[in-house]
Structure formats: structure tokens, C-alpha cells
Amino acid sequence: xxxxxxxxxxxxxxxxxxxxxxxxxxxxxxxxxxxxxxxxxxxxxxxxxxxxxxxxxxxxxxxxxxxxxxxxxxxxxxxxxxxxxxxxxxxxxxxxxxxxxxxxxxxxxxxxxxxxxxxxxxxxxxxxxxxxxxxxxxxxxxxxxxxxxxxxxxxxxxxxxxxxxxxxxxxxxxxxxxxxxxxxxxxxxxxxxxxxxxxxxxxxxxxxxxxxxxxxxxxxxxxxxxxxxxxxxxxxxxxxxxxxxxxxxxxxxxxxxxxxxxxxxxxxxxxxxxxxxxxxx
Amino acid sequence: xxxxxxxxxxxxxxxxxxxxxxxxxxxxxxxxxxxxxxxxxxxxxxxxxxxxxxxxxxxxxxxxxxxxxxxxxxxxxxxxxxxxxxxxxxxxxxxxxxxxxxxxxxxxxxxxxxxxxxxxxxxxxxxxxxxxxxxxxxxxxxxxxxxxxxxxxxxxxxxxxxxxxxxxxxxxxxxxxxxxxxxxxxxxxxxxxxxxxxxxxxxxxxxxxxxxxxxxxxxxxxxxxxxxxxxxxxxxxxxxxxxxxxxxxxxxxxxxxxxxxxxxxxxxxxxxxxxxxxxxxxxxxxxxxxxxxxxxxxxxxxxxxxxxxxxxxxxxxxxxxxxxxxxxxxxxxxxxxxxxxxxxxxxxxxxxxxxxxx
Numbered sequence: 001x002x003x004x005x006x007x008x009x010x011x012x013x014x015x016x017x018x019x020x021x022x023x024x025x026x027x028x029x030x031x032x033x034x035x036x037x038x039x040x041x042x043x044x045x046x047x048x049x050x051x052x053x054x055x056x057x058x059x060x061x062x063x064x065x066x067x068x069x070x071x072x073x074x075x076x077x078x079x080x081x082x083x084x085x086x087x088x089x090x091x092x093x094x095x096x097x098x099x100x101x102x103x104x105x106x107x108x109x110x111x112x113x114x115x116x117x118x119x120x121x122x123x124x125x126x127x128x129x130x131x132x133x134x135x136x137x138x139x140x141x142x143x144x145x146x147x148x149x150x151x152x153x154x155x156x157x158x159x160x161x162x163x164x165x166x167x168x169x170x171x172x173x174x175x176x177x178x179x180x181x182x183x184x185x186x187x188x189x190x191x192x193x194x195x196x197x198x199x200x201x202x203x204x205x206x207x208x209x210x211x212x213x214x215x216x217x218x219x220x221x222x223x224x225x226x227x228x229x230x231x232x233x234x235x236x237x238x239x240x241x242x243x244x245x246x247x248x249x250x251x252x253x254x255x256x257x258x259x260x261x262x263x264x265x266x267x268x269x270x271x272x273x274x275x276x277x278x279x280x281x
Numbered sequence: 282x283x284x285x286x287x288x289x290x291x292x293x294x295x296x297x298x299x300x301x302x303x304x305x306x307x308x309x310x311x312x313x314x315x316x317x318x319x320x321x322x323x324x325x326x327x328x329x330x331x332x333x334x335x336x337x338x339x340x341x342x343x344x345x346x347x348x349x350x351x352x353x354x355x356x357x358x359x360x361x362x363x364x365x366x367x368x369x370x371x372x373x374x375x376x377x378x379x380x381x382x383x384x385x386x387x388x389x390x391x392x393x394x395x396x397x398x399x400x401x402x403x404x405x406x407x408x409x410x411x412x413x414x415x416x417x418x419x420x421x422x423x424x425x426x427x428x429x430x431x432x433x434x435x436x437x438x439x440x441x442x443x444x445x446x447x448x449x450x451x452x453x454x455x456x457x458x459x460x461x462x463x464x465x466x467x468x469x470x471x472x473x474x475x476x477x478x479x480x481x482x483x484x485x486x487x488x489x490x491x492x493x494x495x496x497x498x499x500x501x502x503x504x505x506x507x508x509x510x511x512x513x514x515x516x517x518x519x520x521x522x523x524x525x526x527x528x529x530x531x532x533x534x535x536x537x538x539x540x541x542x543x544x545x546x547x548x549x550x551x552x553x554x555x556x557x558x559x560x561x562x563x564x565x566x567x568x569x570x571x572x573x574x575x576x577x578x579x580x581x582x583x584x585x586x587x588x589x590x591x592x593x594x595x596x597x598x599x600x601x602x603x604x605x606x607x608x609x610x611x612x613x614x615x616x617x618x619x620x621x622x623x624x625x626x627x628x629x630x631x632x633x634x635x636x637x638x639x
Contacts, residue, residue: 169367172334177381177428178355187380191371 023258030054030251034244049248057252064234064249068222070256076142077209077226078260083146084208085201092155092200093193097185099156100163101171111160118153122214130217140224145215149208155200162196163189198271206261227257283345283435284310284468285331291339292326292492300326302492303340311466313459315483317473317515323492325440328472332361332438344435355384360429361438365445366421368413368428374400375409378427392431399430402461419450426458430465437462437469443478455481476516480504488512510635513555513628519584522561522602524554525595525632533629535600537591540568542624543639551632558584558605560626567621571602573612583610587618 025042032047057070064070098104099111122129129148138144166189174184190197215226225233234250265272285308292301300323308314316324329335331342333354341348349357360381368377375396382392400406403423413421422442429437439458443451459482462469473479479486480500487497488511496508500516507513513521526533528546533539533554546552561569570590577584583606588599604610604620612618629639 167365167367169363169365170369172332172354173361173363173367173369173428174380175334175354176332176359176361177432178384179380180384183384188369188371194371 023255026251027255030248030255032248034246034248037247038244053248053252057249057256064230064253065222065225068225070227070230070253072223073225073227073230073253074256074260076224077228077257079142080145080211080215080226081205081209081260083142084149084211085204087146087150088152088155088204088208089197089200091150092152093159093190093197095156096159096163097189099160101181101184111156114153114156116153117151118157122149126213126217133218140219140221142224145218145224149211149214152204155204158196158200159193162193166192195271195274198268198274202264202268202272205264209257209261227253231257284308284312285436285470286343287327287331287340288342289340290327290330290337290342292323292330292335293338300492301330301338304489304492304494306487306494306497308468308470310468313462313469313471313482313484315471315473315479315486316489317476317479317486318489319515320474322489324472324474324489327489328438328440328470331357331436331470332359333357355381358435359438360432360434360436361440362422362425362429362442364441366413366425368421368424370413373410373412374405374416374424374427377413377424378431381428381432395431395433396427399427402430403427418446419454422446422454426461430461435468437467439469439471439473441473442471444473444475451478458482476518480516486516488515490515507628508637510553510555510630510632510637513630513637517557519558519603519605521555521557521628524556524589524592524600524602526552526554526629528552535592538569538589540624543629546629546638547631552638553630553632555628555630556602556622557626558603561604561620561622563604563606563610563618564621565619567619569602569620569622571604571618571620573614573616573618575614576611578608578611581608582606583608585610585612585618590617 025044028046029037029043030053031050032043033049036047037043057064058074059069059071061067061069065073095114099107133139133144133148136144138147170188171184174188179187210228211226212228212232215229216232219225219229231250231253234246234253285306287304287306287308290301290304291299293299304327306314316327318324326335330337333349333352337350341350343349344357344359369380372380378396378399379392382395387395396409397406400409403426405420405423405427408416408420408424413424416424422445425442442458443454446454455478458471471478471482473482483500485498486500486503488495488503490511496503496512498506503512503516507516510523514523524535524538526535526538526540527550528534528543528548530548532541533543533546533552540554571585571587572590573585573587575586577586585604585606586601587604589602592600594600604618627639628637630637
């Protein structure tokens with residue numbers, strides 16, 4: 001190994017440590033008893049309370065929140081993440097299909113209007129959105145949590161670009177083959193967009209999973225908390241009553257919250273990369 | 282089987298551009314018609330209008346005795362083979378061939394039977410379960426044809442189907458298409474810009490220029506009896522030699538070139554003399570002098586290119602002409618050749634209208 005490659009590796013190792021050490025510290029700390037953490041601070045090496053902590057967080061009522069366990073929050077987060085991702089893909093594919101293949105009037109200005117909503121983050125419309133959802137009686141429901149978020153300018157844009165690159169002859173061949181508009185979409189476009197769908201699903205799952213502000217104002221009952229909200233709430237709960245602060249549980253919850261997105265990306269990374277770089281047309 | 286009639290068919294785009302300016306055509310059942318013309322002449326547009334992929338702005342198209350102007354493409358009972366094959370990339374060969382039949386709600390056994398038959402006919406039966414991206418260009422082309430055949434349509438439409446293939450394969454597939462069409466005896470319309478393909482495939486050829494049919498007829502008829510300058514220059518390879526001339530009552534003149542043997546031509550108008558490269562022969566006593574600048578050896582025959590002496594083209598430059606001879610014809614560079622031709626085998630056109638006079 002020559003010197004420059006040693007230097008390169010050193011830089012890479014530093015970078016890797018920089019990224020992963022905090023996660024490791026959080027994990028190691030979560031396996032210690034609360035007394036140790038209070039006395040000695042963050043821990044580098046794992047302690048002996050792994051099963052105890054995680055069991056209490058995941059399965060014991062009152063372990064983290066007053067009533068709900070992390071399992072319920074995990075479930076809520078999964079529903080939000082999956083619903084958010086699937087909803088976005090479905091809505092944006094249909095929107096892009098309409099924009100690209102149906103030459104209705106004002107299609108182009110409409111597309112740009114949709115695209116411009118990218119400039120408006122959720123925070124800008126959060127009060128009107130809240131009002132609408134509240135008036136429809138959807139507060140504290142999964143539907144209320146997901147539906148207002150699924151319209152997606154980014155997704156629509158990606159699918160529009162992808163559909164535009166599909167050769168026109170495929171549409172023409174399908175028309176001669178007697179495919180209906182719906183048939184062409186389902187039989188030809190959706191399978192062709194497979195990798196694209198996978199990539200967007202993954203990105204959107206992670207984005208949905210990490211939603212903070214919207215679930216925070218949408219959910220008032222504990223049983224609807226997502227993991228991300230749970231992390232925020234746990235400090236309040238744990239600090240009440242003058243007991244020892246249960247930092248190990250907070251860290252355990254953090255680790256649990258990072259696991260699913262990491263797993264999704266790890267498992268689907270091949271698809272993900274394919275979706276971004278490859279197109280089989 | 283049924284024929285196809287086009288009655289004063291027009292296509293005007295919303296921006297006012299006229300792509301097809303009134304085409305009349307009567308294609309008989311089982312006939313193979315080739316549309317040939319330069320790019321942008323409207324030949325593909327016309328084909329797509331028959332397919333239903335372009336709307337018809339005026340006139341009627343009928344298949345059999347049914348006017349199909351407002352019939353959707355899938356109900357016109359036509360099948361089309363595209364230039365880039367347009368295979369569904371995610372479906373197997375079998376899937377590609379059966380998709381149209383599935384949409385027609387045929388029962389499974391019938392679909393299976395038709396696909397297998399077509400695949401056997403096209404010699405792609407061993408590829409039925411492969412994906413299109415595992416096939417070569419020629420095999421993809423066969424699949425595209427198979428997809429058309431299984432439909433058992435009234436009319437086949439081919440849109441430059443061979444232009445993505447290499448030269449050798451193109452010849453092979455050309456022969457196969459012809460054979461297949463003969464055997465199935467399905468009315469076919471074939472669009473190409475390649476005049477060899479056009480000549481060899483067509484029962485009748487329609488030369489299209491600028492949205493109009495210049496001339497329609499059997500390939501040899503068009504070759505030996507073109508009605509217009511455009512047809513004469515488009516049909517035939519190597520291209521016909523065109524020499525701008527004027528007539529003074531006795532001879533056709535260009536510079537010091539004087540050609541006798543022509544009569545009944547208008548005087549004082551710009552004319553064009555057309556002489557096919559293969560009707561000229563090298564003799565000691567001829568009408569044309571040529572200075573050789575290139576000899577192309579094609580194996581069985583040689584093409585000799587050179588400047589026609591004593592005459593100039595419209596820009597006042599040397600006039601390049603071509604002579605076709607056997608493989609023994611191997612003049613040196615810059616050699617002077619004397620060529621003769623029988624005036625009866627030459628064509629004379631009016632220059633401004635392109636109309637044939639002799």
C-alpha cells in the first residue's frame with residue numbers, strides 16, 4: 001500500500017467514525033443502568049442491561065410512556081412511513097401520467113404550478129392544513145396523519161421526467177394492441193417504472209418516517225405517537241416524578257427509530273441505485 | 282383479406298403545416314405497396330394515418346368497405362411493425378406477442394396456438410421465454426413481426442422496419458418479409474426511404490414527394506417510365522445522370538455539348554436530360570466526353586464517375602456523371618472516355634415543373 005492510499009484510507013476511516021460513533025455511543029449508553037449514565041455520562045462500551053432496557057421499552061406498559069410501548073409507536077411510525085411512501089408514489093405516478101400522456105389544456109402551466117409547490121414547505125401551510133384536517137374530524141387518525149402529506153411535487157417531477165423518456169412507439173404499439181389508457185399504465189408504464197418506484201419508495205419512506213412537526217400537532221393521544229414524537233416526549237415523561245432520569249430508554253428509543261430506515265436502505269440498496277442510474281428501455 | 286382505399290386524404294397540423302395534400306390510392310387485397318420518398322415527404326404520416334396514430338384532416342380511408350376515419354387504432358384490424366421495434370422491454374417474447382390478443386380477450390389456448398405458430402414461422406420459437414434485451418437486432422425485428430402476425434390483421438403496416446439493422450441482415454430480412462407476405466397474402470403497406478428495399482419488395486410503388494403521390498406503379502414501370510423528374514431521380518441506383526439543357530429546334534445544348542436525335546421539344550425553355558448510367562456505353566463514336574475521376578468496383582460491375590466535358594451544371598461547375606459497366610471497365614484516373622447512348626432510352630423533363638416531355 002503506498003502513502004497516498006494510506007492517507008485516503010485514513011480520511012475515509014475518520015469520516016466513517018465521525019458518522020457512526022454517535023450512533024454507537026447511543027447504543028452503548030442504552031445498554032447501561034441509569035445510575036451509571038448519571039454518574040459517568042455517555043458510554044463507549046456496551047453494558048449489561050441490554051435485554052432489560054429494550055424489553056422494558058418495547059413491551060412493558062409504562063416503560064417509556066404512561067401507557068403505550070415502543071412497539072405501538074413503531075407500528076404507528078411504520079404506518080406513517082409506508083402510507084406516506086405508497087401514497088406519494090401512487091398520487092405522483094397518476095399525476096405524471098395525466099400530465100405526460102393526456103394532452104389536456106393547461107397541462108404545462110398546471111405542471112409548473114404543481115412544481116412550484118416544492119417551494120412551499122409543510123411549515124408554511126401547516127395552520128390551514130391543520131384546520132382542514134380538524135374540520136374533517138381526522139385529528140388523531142392515521143388517515144389524517146398521512147393524506148395531507150402525500151401530494152408530492154418531487155415525485156410527480158421524477159415520474160414526469162421518466163415517462164417522457166419512454167419512447168412514444170411503446171404507447172403506439174400498445175394502442176394498436178388494444179390497450180386502454182388504464183391498461184397501458186398498468187401493463188406497460190408501471191412495470192417499466194419498477195426501479196424508479198423502488199427508489200422513490202425508499203426515499204419517501206425515510207422522509208415519512210422522520211416526519212416530526214406534522215405528527216406532533218396532529219396527534220394528541222399517546223397511542224397515536226410515532227417513534228420520533230416518542231423520543232421528544234420521553235424526556236418530559238421520564239423527568240416527571242423526581243425519579244432517576246431514564247436516559248438509557250431515551251437512547252434505546254433513538255436506536256429503535258433509526259433501525260427501520262437503515263434496514264430499508266440496506267435491503268433495497270440495489271434497487272435504489274438501479275432506480276437512480278439505470279433505465280431499461 | 283381486404284384492400285385499402287384512400288380518397289383525397291389530407292393531413293393539416295394545427296399550426297397550418299400541410300403534411301399530406303390530397304392522396305388518392307386504391308390498394309388491392311393482398312397487395313404489397315411501398316411508400317418511398319425523401320425524409321419529411323409525409324410517407325410515415327400517411328402510414329400512421331392508416332394505422333390511426335394520426336388523425337385524418339380530410340378525405341376518407343377505408344379498409345375493406347368500412348370507412349375507418351373515426352375508428353380507434355385497435356379496432357381497425359391493422360398491425361404495425363415499428364422502426365425501433367417498440368417491444369415491451371419488461372415482457373418476454375411470448376408476452377410481447379400475446380399482449381394484443383389478451384387485450385382482445387381471446388382464450389388462452391387460442392393465444393398459445395397462434396403465438397407458437399407465428400414463432401415457428403419466424404424461427405423464434407426457441408426464444409419465446411427470453412426478454413427483448415437478450416435478443417439481437419434481427420431477432421427483435423422478428424418478434425416485432427411476430428407480434429403483428431399473431432393478430433391476424435387485415436393490413437400489415439411497416440414503418441421503416443429494417444433501418445436499424447446492419448446491411449447483411451437487412452437483405453436477409455427483406456427477403457423474408459417478402460416471402461412471408463406472399464405466403465400470408467395480407468395487404469401490406471411498407472414505408473422506406475431505401476430505394477433498393479422499395480424496388481425489391483413492392484408489388485406497386487408509390488413515390489411520395491411533399492405530401493403528394495408523384496407516381497404509383499410497378500417498380501420497373503417507375504424505373505423505365507418515370508412521369509416526373511423527381512421519380513426519375515429518386516428511383517434507380519446509381520442515380521440517373523441529369524444534365525441541364527436547352528433545345529434549339531435541332532439539338533439539346535449545354536455549353537459546347539450538342540446532342541442530336543431529339544425532336545418535338547419546346548424551344549427556349551430550361552430542360553433536363555436524364556440518362557441512366559446503365560444505358561450508356563463506352564465507344565469511340567459517342568455523344569458525351571467524360572474525364573474519369575473515380576472508379577468504384579462493386580465486384581460484378583464497376584461504376585465510373587467523372588466530369589462531363591463541355592457542359593456545366595446550374596452553378597456553372599463541372600457536371601458529375603456516372604457510367605455503369607462490367608468489371609472489365611477499368612479506365613485510368615483522368616482518362617478521357619467517350620460515351621454513347623440511344624436518345625430513345627433517355628428522358629427529357631421540363632425543368633421548372635419536372636414534367637416529363639420525352
